[in-house]
Amino acid sequence: MQNNKRQVSGIAAGIILMIGASQAFAVTTLKLSHNQNRAHAVHQAMTQFANEVKEKTNGEIRIRIYSDSQLGNQRESIELMQNGALDIAKSNAAELEAFSPAYSIFNLPYLFRDKEHYQQVIDSDIGKEILASSQNMGFIGLTYYDAGARSFYAKKPIRTPEDLKGLKIRVQPSPTAIALVKGLKGNPTPLAYGELYTALQQGVVDAAENNITSFTLSRHNEVTKFFSLDEHAMIPDVLLISNKSLNKLTTEQQEIVKKAALNSSNYMIQLWEQSEKEERAKAEKHGVEFIVVDKTLFQGAVSPMYDNIAKTQPELFEMVNRVRKIE
Ligand code: GCU
Numbered sequence: 001m002q003n004n005k006r007q008v009s010g011i012a013a014g015i016i017l018m019i020g021a022s023q024a025f026a027v028t029t030l031k032l033s034h035n036q037n038r039a040h041a042v043h044q045a046m047t048q049f050a051n052e053v054k055e056k057t058n059g060e061i062r063i064r065i066y067s068d069s070q071l072g073n074q075r076e077s078i079e080l081m082q083n084g085a086l087d088i089a090k091s092n093a094a095e096l097e098a099f100s101p102a103y104s105i106f107n108l109p110y111l112f113r114d115k116e117h118y119q120q121v122i123d124s125d126i127g128k129e130i131l132a133s134s135q136n137m138g139f140i141g142l143t144y145y146d147a148g149a150r151s152f153y154a155k156k157p158i159r160t161p162e163d164l165k166g167l168k169i170r171v172q173p174s175p176t177a178i179a180l181v182k183g184l185k186g187n188p189t190p191l192a193y194g195e196l197y198t199a200l201q202q203g204v205v206d207a208a209e210n211n212i213t214s215f216t217l218s219r220h221n222e223v224t225k226f227f228s229l230d231e232h233a234m235i236p237d238v239l240l241i242s243n244k245s246l247n248k249l250t251t252e253q254q255e256i257v258k259k260a261a262l263n264s265s266n267y268m269i270q271l272w273e274q275s276e277k278e279e280r281a282k283a284e285k286h287g288v289e290f291i292v293v294d295k296t297l298f299q300g301a302v303s304p305m306y307d308n309i310a311k312t313q314p315e316l317f318e319m320v321n322r323v324r325k326i327e
Contacts, residue, residue, distance in 0.1 A: 029062045030245060033071040033080070034090035035193050040217050041271040042145050042237055043067055046090060049239070049264035056256045061249070063088065073192040075173065078240070082138040087245035089139075092147070093235045094172035100134040105319050107176035108309075109232040109302045110295075112323075118234045119269075120326050126319065135243065142239045142261035146272045147211055149231035153220065154207035155200075157291055158228040161185075161301035170196050170208040180232070183302050193218070200224055213272070216279040221288045228291045230298045239265075 032050070036042055043065070050063035071077055071086060074095045080086035093106035105111070105126070112118035121127055122144050131141030152158050154167065165185040171177035173190040181188035189205050193214075199205045200223040208220065209232070215221055239261055246254060280290065310317045
């Protein structure tokens with residue numbers, strides 16, 4: 001009898017210990033998907049994000065990063081998040097326009113006066129409103145990642161807007177990007193990023209537009225040798241988390257995740273400048289010509305877009321004016 005009691009209390013103590021231990025080591029793993037390769041600065045910034053979250057939560061939250069569109073392209077990743085099959089995705093403000101129209105502000109050409117103005121908008125209430133704007137789609141933005149300025153690159157030199165006429169130009173799946181290329185009399189061809197190398201190589205498209213880092217790291221410099229520095233847009237990448245995944249974390253863990261995202265975004269600003277310099281040097285070494293253009297010509301050619309927005313999209317135009325007022 002005595003032995004039995006002892007055995008029972010021993011088992012009970014064991015169970016309590018096991019429960020305690022499993023609580024102490026309860027690990028939540030969050031999957032993060034993105035479409036760049038591991039050498040890209042944004043991958044490094046997100047690695048820092050994952051490391052900080054792991055450290056500050058004492059290992060309770062781990063973020064596993066899947067690069068190179070392993071879990072799908074940007075659109076598919078957002079859809080996976082909406083279906084509860086993915087927790088975090090890095091996308092781009094252009095891609096996000098289809099999910100939340102507020103993101104179109106970043107896709108408008110020459111809206112930001114310079115990098116400083118762009119950064120002020122990112123840090124302003126407008127930047128925060130846009131990150132929150134997709135809540136009813138099942139996810140929110142945690143932070144922005146600097147992605148420099150986007151310019152056209154093609155198989156022939158683009159020196160003036162006239163040179164774009166009639167070219168098949170790959171754009172991101174964004175209505176604003178499509179309108180931009182139409183305004184320049186090119187033929188916009190929306191394609192997922194991962195399909196672009198082959199499309200350029202096989203002549204499905206003649207041109208594309210992106211920042212210098214992504215241009216070389218996706219090896220587009222092998223198949224397009226002229227990069228025009230028209231810098232028509234500064235479109236950030238955006239780190240997204242599904243509402244469901246965020247809500248399953250404690251308040252304290254949510255704060256850690258948000259802070260770490262912001263820290264990684266600041267780290268990205270440092271990484272970006274360096275990465276663009278390095279990638280430009282690499283491209284030049286491989287025979288790419290960087291063309292300095294008169295940006296005012298491009299700016300003039302796309303300015304009717306703003307008259308059109310004023311007439312047809314009053315809400316967006318109001319936001320344009322708010323952005324312009326930021327000093
Ligand atoms: C940039 C951006 C990507 C995006 C790509 C594109 O490189 O960082 O998120 O997918 O442009 O043009 O599709």
